[in-house]
Amino acid sequence: MSRFEYAPAPESRSIVKLQPSYGLFINGEFTDGAGSFKTISPASEEVLAEVAEASSADVDRAVQAARRAYEDVWGPMPGRERAKYLFRIARIIAERSRELAVLESLNNGKPIKESRDVDVPLSAAHFFYYAGWADKLPYAGFGADPRPLGVAGQVIPWNFPLLMLAWKIAPALAAGNTVVLKPAETTPLSALLFAEICQQAELPPGVVNIVTGAGETGAALVNHPDVDKVAFTGSTEVGRIIARAVAGTKKKVTLELGGKAANIVFDDAAIDQAVEGIVNGIFFNQGHVCCAGSRLLVQESVADQLLESLKRRMATLRVGDPLDKNTDIGAINSAEQLSRIKALAEIGASEGAERWSPACELPERGFWFAPTIFTGVSQAHRIAREEIFGPVLSVLTFRTPAEAVEKANNTPYGLSAGIWSEKGSRILAIADQLRAGVVWANTFNKFDPTSPFGGYKESGYGREGGRHGLEAYLAQ
Amino acid sequence: MPSKKDAAAARTTTGAAAPARLAVRKTYKLFIGGAFPRSESGRTYVVADSKGQFVANAAQASRKDARDAVLAARAAFGKWSGATAYNKGQVIYRVAEMLEGRRGEFAALEVPESELDEAIDRLVWYAGWTDKIAQVAGGANPVAGPYFNISSPEPSGVVAVVAPSSPALLGLVSVIAPVIATGNTVIVISDAPRVAITLAEVLATSDVPGGVVNILTGSAAEMGPWLASHSDVNGLDLTGVADAKLALELEQAAAETLKRVRRPAAVDWSADPGLAPMTAYLETKTVWHPKGL
Numbered sequence: 192m193s194r195f196e197y198a199p200a201p202e203s204r205s206i207v208k209l210q211p212s213y214g215l216f217i218n219g220e221f222t223d224g225a226g227s228f229k230t231i232s233p234a235s236e237e238v239l240a241e242v243a244e245a246s247s248a249d250v251d252r253a254v255q256a257a258r259r260a261y262e263d264v265w266g267p268m269p270g271r272e273r274a275k276y277l278f279r280i281a282r283i284i285a286e287r288s289r290e291l292a293v294l295e296s297l298n299n300g301k302p303i304k305e306s307r308d309v310d311v312p313l314s315a316a317h318f319f320y321y322a323g324w325a326d327k328l329p330y331a332g333f334g335a336d337p338r339p340l341g342v343a344g345q346v347i348p349w350n351f352p353l354l355m356l357a358w359k360i361a362p363a364l365a366a367g368n369t370v371v372l373k374p375a376e377t378t379p380l381s382a383l384l385f386a387e388i389c390q391q392a393e394l395p396p397g398v399v400n401i402v403t404g405a406g407e408t409g410a411a412l413v414n415h416p417d418v419d420k421v422a423f424t425g426s427t428e429v430g431r432i433i434a435r436a437v438a439g440t441k442k443k444v445t446l447e448l449g450g451k452a453a454n455i456v457f458d459d460a461a462i463d464q465a466v467e468g469i470v471n472g473i474f475f476n477q478g479h480v481c482c483a484g485s486r487l488l489v490q491e492s493v494a495d496q497l498l499e500s501l502k503r504r505m506a507t508l509r510v511g512d513p514l515d516k517n518t519d520i521g522a523i524n525s526a527e528q529l530s531r532i533k534a535l536a537e538i539g540a541s542e543g544a545e546r547w548s549p550a551c552e553l554p555e556r557g558f559w560f561a562p563t564i565f566t567g568v569s570q571a572h573r574i575a576r577e578e579i580f581g582p583v584l585s586v587l588t589f590r591t592p593a594e595a596v597e598k599a600n601n602t603p604y605g606l607s608a609g610i611w612s613e614k615g616s617r618i619l620a621i622a623d624q625l626r627a628g629v630v631w632a633n634t635f636n637k638f639d640p641t642s643p644f645g646g647y648k649e650s651g652y653g654r655e656g657g658r659h660g661l662e663a664y665l666a667q
Numbered sequence: 668m669p670s671k672k673d674a675a676a677a678r679t680t681t682g683a684a685a686p687a688r689l690a691v692r693k694t695y696k697l698f699i700g701g702a703f704p705r706s707e708s709g710r711t712y713v714v715a716d717s718k719g720q721f722v723a724n725a726a727q728a729s730r731k732d733a734r735d736a737v738l739a740a741r742a743a744f745g746k747w748s749g750a751t752a753y754n755k756g757q758v759i760y761r762v763a764e765m766l767e768g769r770r771g772e773f774a775a776l777e778v779p780e781s782e783l784d785e786a787i788d789r790l791v792w793y794a795g796w797t798d799k800i801a802q803v804a805g806g807a808n809p810v811a812g813p814y815f816n817i818s819s820p821e822p823s824g825v826v827a828v829v830a831p832s833s834p835a836l837l838g839l840v841s842v843i844a845p846v847i848a849t850g851n852t853v854i855v856i857s858d859a860p861r862v863a864i865t866l867a868e869v870l871a872t873s874d875v876p877g878g879v880v881n882i883l884t885g886s887a888a889e890m891g892p893w894l895a896s897h898s899d900v901n902g903l904d905l906t907g908v909a910d911a912k913l914a915l916e917l918e919q920a921a922a923e924t925l926k927r928v929r930r931p932a933a934v935d936w937s938a939d940p941g942l943a944p945m946t947a948y949l950e951t952k953t954v955w956h957p958k959g960l
Contacts, residue, residue: 431925
């Protein structure tokens with residue numbers, strides 16, 4: 192059967208007005224930092240802008256501004272006034288959503304259909320949701336008179352730059368804290384546009400401060416003695432360092448770390464739906480998702496049939512220009528991440544698993560990795576144990592539900608899991624037994640501001656989203 | 668009120684004349700997996716009463732005892748966490764009943780009457796929480812789409828606890844009860860061996876399954892680091908640690924495996940504990956399912 196070819200359908204870049212250089216956003220103004228670095232588009236390696244790098248002195252300025260704003264303005268402000276600022280921010284994000292989506296895809300490499308339909312609308316929804324909590328905190332179940340903690344130091348990753356910012360800033364501000372946020376080194380631009388949105392919303396200076404930089408900037412923020420709360424999303428490795436660094440202090444900590452989610456397909460699953468769920472689970476956002484369904488556990492009796500369908504579906508995935516509206520898989524976020532994915536994929540092959548990718552042409556410039564599956568994977572293989580954080584799926588099989596649960600839980604992580612079955616009682620029984628913070632049954636990678644997200648075991652602690660997400664920012 | 672046993676002990680150590688009837692002393696051992704083993708190290712340490720008189724050679728638990736306790740606690744976790752909330756409540760209420768029945772033993776150990784009352788009432792309080800905490804800490808989430816979405820609290824797993832030195836009984840009950848009421852299993856380090864092991868006897872006769880509560884008597888400084896760094900321990904309660912340097916070391920060791928840690932705190936043990944002792948070792952699991960015809 193012949194297929195129609197897709198014509199290119201690029202979203203216009205013209206809506207984004209990039210500046211040649213960006214400063215740090217401290218006390219409501221953009222100011223110079225001690226140094227600077229270049230930020231690029233991972234799809235073309237084109238330099239997009241020069242961004243200030245915050246030194247520990249810059250971080251100190253930001254924390255001081257946040258402290259003043261907390262004590263003088265934001266802390267004493269009635270909840271209903273705080274709420275209105277957050278509602279304003281939610282509205283402005285929605286108003287400027289196309290600009291934010293294009294900028295996010297440019298700087299991150301994710302397909303425009305994801306930044307447009309997932310990242311940006313969920314970010315606006317997150318602010319809208321937490322705005323409503325600001326004047327209802329005594330009803331949240333954390334005591335009759337819950338108090339804010341003070342200044343929150345927040346460090347976020349590069350995989351969902353704006354959405355992770357929203358997950359951090361919205362509940363912090365709703366609860367009456369002020370924040371200093373450090374975006375990831377490779378994806379600072381949407382956070383800096385958010386700083387502009389704070390200005391448009393006339394948010395009082397110092398309530399939100401954005402300091403750009405790399406690991407050292409993050410460490411300076413986490414270790415700053417005047418920070419009351421540390422919130423981090425990123426690797427388990429860095430999570431351990433932060434947990435150790437804050438030991439013995441009064442800082443409250445929440446950590447949202449890595450994962451190696453099992454996506455379990457039973458023999459009675461609707462196979463076509465399961466295939467869509469598997470594809471969404473591992474290839475959404477190039478697999479740069481901490482809760483990605485990176486271990487497929489498929490019941491032996493349907494494994495061949497499922498893999499055939501999966502491969503057929505994978506052959507239709509379009510890899511390429513993030514700004515093309517037809518693109519399914521965009522660019523890998525950085526050269527560093529690409530080399531890590533490549534290294535683990537090499538290890539997968541050398542340890543004896545069978546590697547398969549559909550025929551797919553990758554652009555010459557930029558960082559790309561074809562969607563890949565490994566079959567014949569054992570639990571001892573490194574690709575079944577370590578987080579790859581890329582479009583690479585490890586396929587294992589099982590015979591009984593008990594074996595599926597055993598294999599699913601056989602990991603130090605516990606962030607998410609998936610179940611595919613048409614039998615309700617089986618879904619509920621398996622969901623009970625999985626040691627994971629989010630369980631998607633007959634769906635995957637669904638997010639909502641009202642729904643708590645976070646892990647068990649070494650996937651970290653604390654929840655983001657929903658009523659539960661307020662706890663991280665309130666003193667009890 | 669000194670018991671006959673104490674009086675006998677006093678006579679023995681002071682070399683007075685033999686009593687008409689020699690009291691039978693209790694051997695204070697450990698409580699691991701529902702059994703009362705001696706320390707594998709063969710070590711004991713002298714316990715004196717408030718007047719400084721010898722009363723017992725208590726077992727001094729070692730690193731290997733701590734390891735055995737983790738195994739026992741992990742083995743017990745599946746069944747205890749899977750028991751119905753109603754059943755867990757009944758079991759903890761049974762502990763309160765047994766403690767009430769053994770008041771005399773704790774009085775003989777110089778536990779004040781009011782502390783005993785509080786300890787028993789605290790067990791009753793937590794017995795009632797087992798089937799309510801999921802409704803208070805969980806619930807349905809109104810997501811913007813056709814999905815069933817519900818969050819429920821689940822136990823973190825195996826929790827290691829350093830019990831406060833004082834109040835010995837109320838402190839011990841107050842750190843154990845919230846952890847097991849929420850379905851976790853626990854390893855407790857206590858430096859009040861007579862109260863701790865007498866409580867173990869209460870637990871052993873209260874339908875608490877073996878391994879759900881494990882009690883190690885001895886030094887937190889010795890065993891704490893092993894439990895804090897153990898990969899099969901999910902939580903660490905340092906509320907009862909008085910030594911700030913030790914607490915810091917234990918929290919740092921716990922960071923390696925990202926344990927849920929409660930830091931030392933000044934606690935009024937007779938006040939309403941609130942939800943924090945329970946929610947500290949609860950995870951939130953959120954389950955999604957599409958709705959459709």
